[in-house]
Amino acid sequence: xxxxxAEWTGFNITEQELRRMRWQTRRENLGRSWYKFSRxxxxxxxxATVLIIILAAIFAPYITPYPDHATRPFTDFANAxxxxxxxxxxxxxxxxxxxxxxxxxxxxxxxxxxxxxLSMVVPVGVILGLIAGxxxxxxxxxxxMRITDIFLAVPPLILALAIASVLEPNLFNSMxxxxxxxxxxxxxxxxxxxxxxxxEFFVSSAExxxxxxxxxxxxxxxPNTLSxxxxxxSLDMGWVxxxxxxxxxxxxxxxxPKPGLGTMVASGAKYLPDQWWISLFPALxxxxxxxxxxxxxDGLRDLFAAEEI
Amino acid sequence: MSNDILTVxxxxxxxxIGYTGLIHREPITVKAVDGVSFSIREGExxxxxxxxxxxxxxxxxxxxxxxxxxxxxIYLRGEDLFAQGDERPLRFKKEIQIVYQDxxxxxxxxxxxxxxxxxxxxxxxxxxxRTLEILRLLNEVELPPDYMHKYPRQLSGGEKQIIAIARALxxxxxxxxxxxxxxxxxxxVQGKVINLLIRLQQELNLSYLFITHDLSLMRNVATxxxxxxxxxxxxxxxxxxxxxxxxxxxxxxxxxSIPVLSEEEEKLKPSKIHSIGEIPSPVNVPPGxxxxxxxxxxxxxxxxxxxxxxxxxxxxxVRCHLFEQPPAPAAVPETSSTVEAAT
Amino acid sequence: xxxxxxxxxxxxxxxxxxxxxVLKVLDGVDFRVNVGEKVGLVGETGCGKTTxxxxxxxxxxxxxARITGGEVLFKGRDILKMKERELRETRGxxxxxxxxxxxxxLNPVFTIGAQLEPVIRHASPENRRLSKKELRKLAVxxxxxxxxxxxxxxxxxxxxxxxxGMRQRVxxxxxxxxxxxxxxxxxxxxSLDVTxxxxxxxxxxxxxxQRHSSVILISHTLGIVRQMCDRVYVMYAGNMVEExxxxxLFANPLHPYTRGxxxxxxxxSGGGVAMGIPGRIPSYLHPxxxxxxxPRCPQAMEICKHEKPAFQQAxxxxxxxxxxxxxxxxxxxxxxxxA
Numbered sequence: 001x002x003x004x005x006a007e008w009t010g011f012n013i014t015e016q017e018l019r020r021m022r023w024q025t026r027r028e029n030l031g032r033s034w035y036k037f038s039r040x041x042x043x044x045x046x047x048a049t050v051l052i053i054i055l056a057a058i059f060a061p062y063i064t065p066y067p068d069h070a071t072r073p074f075t076d077f078a079n080a081x082x083x084x085x086x087x088x089x090x091x092x093x094x095x096x097x098x099x100x101x102x103x104x105x106x107x108x109x110x111x112x113x114x115x116x117x118l119s120m121v122v123p124v125g126v127i128l129g130l131i132a133g134x135x136x137x138x139x140x141x142x143x144x145m146r147i148t149d150i151f152l153a154v155p156p157l158i159l160a161l162a163i164a165s166v167l168e169p170n171l172f173n174s175m176x177x178x179x180x181x182x183x184x185x186x187x188x189x190x191x192x193x194x195x196x197x198x199x200e201f202f203v204s205s206a207e208x209x210x211x212x213x214x215x216x217x218x219x220x221x222x223p224n225t226l227s228x229x230x231x232x233x234s235l236d237m238g239w240v241x242x243x244x245x246x247x248x249x250x251x252x253x254x255x256x257p258k259p260g261l262g263t264m265v266a267s268g269a270k271y272l273p274d275q276w277w278i279s280l281f282p283a284l285x286x287x288x289x290x291x292x293x294x295x296x297x298d299g300l301r302d303l304f305a306a307e308e309i
Numbered sequence: 310m311s312n313d314i315l316t317v318x319x320x321x322x323x324x325x326i327g328y329t330g331l332i333h334r335e336p337i338t339v340k341a342v343d344g345v346s347f348s349i350r351e352g353e354x355x356x357x358x359x360x361x362x363x364x365x366x367x368x369x370x371x372x373x374x375x376x377x378x379x380x381x382x383i384y385l386r387g388e389d390l391f392a393q394g395d396e397r398p399l400r401f402k403k404e405i406q407i408v409y410q411d412x413x414x415x416x417x418x419x420x421x422x423x424x425x426x427x428x429x430x431x432x433x434x435x436x437x438x439r440t441l442e443i444l445r446l447l448n449e450v451e452l453p454p455d456y457m458h459k460y461p462r463q464l465s466g467g468e469k470q471i472i473a474i475a476r477a478l479x480x481x482x483x484x485x486x487x488x489x490x491x492x493x494x495x496x497x498v499q500g501k502v503i504n505l506l507i508r509l510q511q512e513l514n515l516s517y518l519f520i521t522h523d524l525s526l527m528r529n530v531a532t533x534x535x536x537x538x539x540x541x542x543x544x545x546x547x548x549x550x551x552x553x554x555x556x557x558x559x560x561x562x563x564x565x566s567i568p569v570l571s572e573e574e575e576k577l578k579p580s581k582i583h584s585i586g587e588i589p590s591p592v593n594v595p596p597g598x599x600x601x602x603x604x605x606x607x608x609x610x611x612x613x614x615x616x617x618x619x620x621x622x623x624x625x626x627v628r629c630h631l632f633e634q635p636p637a638p639a640a641v642p643e644t645s646s647t648v649e650a651a652t
Numbered sequence: 653x654x655x656x657x658x659x660x661x662x663x664x665x666x667x668x669x670x671x672x673x674v675l676k677v678l679d680g681v682d683f684r685v686n687v688g689e690k691v692g693l694v695g696e697t698g699c700g701k702t703t704x705x706x707x708x709x710x711x712x713x714x715x716x717a718r719i720t721g722g723e724v725l726f727k728g729r730d731i732l733k734m735k736e737r738e739l740r741e742t743r744g745x746x747x748x749x750x751x752x753x754x755x756x757x758l759n760p761v762f763t764i765g766a767q768l769e770p771v772i773r774h775a776s777p778e779n780r781r782l783s784k785k786e787l788r789k790l791a792v793x794x795x796x797x798x799x800x801x802x803x804x805x806x807x808x809x810x811x812x813x814x815x816x817g818m819r820q821r822v823x824x825x826x827x828x829x830x831x832x833x834x835x836x837x838x839x840x841x842x843s844l845d846v847t848x849x850x851x852x853x854x855x856x857x858x859x860x861x862q863r864h865s866s867v868i869l870i871s872h873t874l875g876i877v878r879q880m881c882d883r884v885y886v887m888y889a890g891n892m893v894e895e896x897x898x899x900x901l902f903a904n905p906l907h908p909y910t911r912g913x914x915x916x917x918x919x920x921s922g923g924g925v926a927m928g929i930p931g932r933i934p935s936y937l938h939p940x941x942x943x944x945x946x947p948r949c950p951q952a953m954e955i956c957k958h959e960k961p962a963f964q965q966a967x968x969x970x971x972x973x974x975x976x977x978x979x980x981x982x983x984x985x986x987x988x989x990x991a
Contacts, residue, residue, distance in 0.1 A: 022458045200414050204415075208374055208406070209429045209432055209433075211432065223420065224417070250404070360845035376759050474875075495872065500916045528922050563846060568850075573921050577920050584847040587815055588848065
């Protein structure tokens, strides 16, 4: 395009000016969103918690005092079962490993679990929901939604336990197990939204103009379902982490000596109540992480709800 | 007539809304549109008036291709819009566009004005520079260029509707269906939108199918007016004739119900007829003339025989037994008795 | 006609606290309804007419709303200062309301009778002692009055079984069942078809005339107000801008906003559609200085940008808030232009 916008459009503005306009409106929108989000202090706390934990997990080898204790087999019976001290903030476990270092590394497993599970589950669930919702009443809708119903009828934790116990118990298999039972929720969520949105006139308008089905699904309907999806993702991170920790706790998830948070709680449980710190701190870490995601989810929900007004 | 852009022929649309009983499942149908015929001339504004349940919006939606008719068809410059099966060819979609009633619902809240205007351009004008084309459209509808990056919620109701008009223009159509384009707007804003539509029509030689329930507005925009009641057209006439000489009792009832602002207008309202009765549900359309239960001039024949369109003047047709000549033939009592026997 | 004021709003200010500041929604509203009078309140979306009505019934959500000044006198007593009991009494028997959307005004899970009977029970002290049967007999009366067929059966019907017009009639019957001194009708019939709306309005008119109730009719349709009311207020952006007897107002509107509004209405007699009023209703966050209409006013003068015009008499019973009719301002102006 020429530097000067062609005169026949009736406007005489440069490309640069157009770009500046775009950035200006974007900045305004971002500013308003941040204002709404930040109005609720709890959601800011949640967001900050999640952000700090993610950063800590990524940079765990550089910020933890004893990274060796978490990344390779290590024993130091001389320092076993030490209570919290300046040297070992969260104390040491029954074979002398630093619990603080292991907890920070433990976040890696929990977050990986959440991210991997949700990045498998969300696209599948969302796409199926979009298709079924848009073609509501057709055969495709019936097939997708009945399969969804079948999966929803299976108790989630039991299915995960069953799969994890049939297959070799490790983190990957427990992620597969959790994923299998999780996608139907996204299908249901998006299905409900899509069936309402398909009757909106902007969808009719796109159809009447001749837009492709892909355009209608992903450009017209999907953007309007993003707010509940993101809210659910944030809340689900908490759930997936809890389930991952539960599976680890019963020995079907992260295998020792790897520092899964649930695994650590389980192995420390034997020494309760005398050596309470072995279980307590990993357990607290789970609580803080899940709470952070839940608060963030609430904040996102408020943000999107306010945007509608 | 060769200068007709759109010809609607005996259009019917019946929706199945449920089934009776459990064993003998009979479909319950709504005859939303039940035998509608009219034609729109090149460059004119054809007004379609009706109350809720009259089927006026269904006619609009069939015209733009949201529904297929149950029977009957529509011709665009002589070509059958429904000849090619389910999917309407793109070249017809380009020619016929629509502006919906509620600008809040017709613009996707998550897409910018640029995205919204981009879609019809991408489909129907792929060879053009779309950014420039979007700017040209904005200029055409008198909105500033920085609206490109705004979201619909940042616009006022009137501006949203103007964007909807710009979107309809984007494919360079020859017919635009206007489905109550200003009924969601304040009256002080309505004028701007209507005048924009009138200017665009003159500049681009557009034809409009203008749907509304507001007869006062219709008086000022339409060249010809048709009035619908329960899926059928009751009366068609040139706008001036229609308002000076309304013939169908329903037209008169509608006109007499309009709240007006001056004595001058008050004189135009038929004074002998007052609105009575409920609008029947389109599921249960009365037999005979569907208006007979509310009609002050009801005759025996009206309860049994559905009247047909008769021409009462040049370009003025009415579907009412009052205007049928010769008055209903002797067959009437017979039909009446058979129907009564049947019921 | 009596000129005893029944309801008087004096210099009412209402603010809403929202993200980014304070919306000054009502900016000194004056309003009066006399006994037995039908008063229209006209204005477009967002002009503050609903806020005014909510203030009368004291149903504004507080917070975010805040009444920062003025009084609402009902029979001489300030509604804004009433105790809870007195307020309930006033709302129950003194003032009734009809809403725009009869579907939303009726609870879908109760029968018409179940919703109507409590209203009648509280209509007078004697009614409280009535048995269920007697109450039911009384409940039929308002339904008969609004010309509904088969009222006995209607008492057992659910709102969904009625058409929109019938629901609006039920609402009217319910609102008038207590013989209120003041009836507030918020856009009655707007959601109905024009032939049904006409029926409902004619019915409403007949019933309130029978009872000599006072009426406030809120509407954005000028024609309805002209048909129904004795006197009309025109509202714009939180201010009353004009007040006159209906006939006078429609024959000779004074305020530029009223004129613009009337010119914008398409006429049945033809003549094309006017452009309407340029611009849009201002933001309440930063309302324009001086007269709130001046940025859209074709006749704006320098003074309009700085000072707020008083709502004062232009003729004996015709009040307008505009400097064009302020002798102190308009006369020198005219002289200047003629010179």
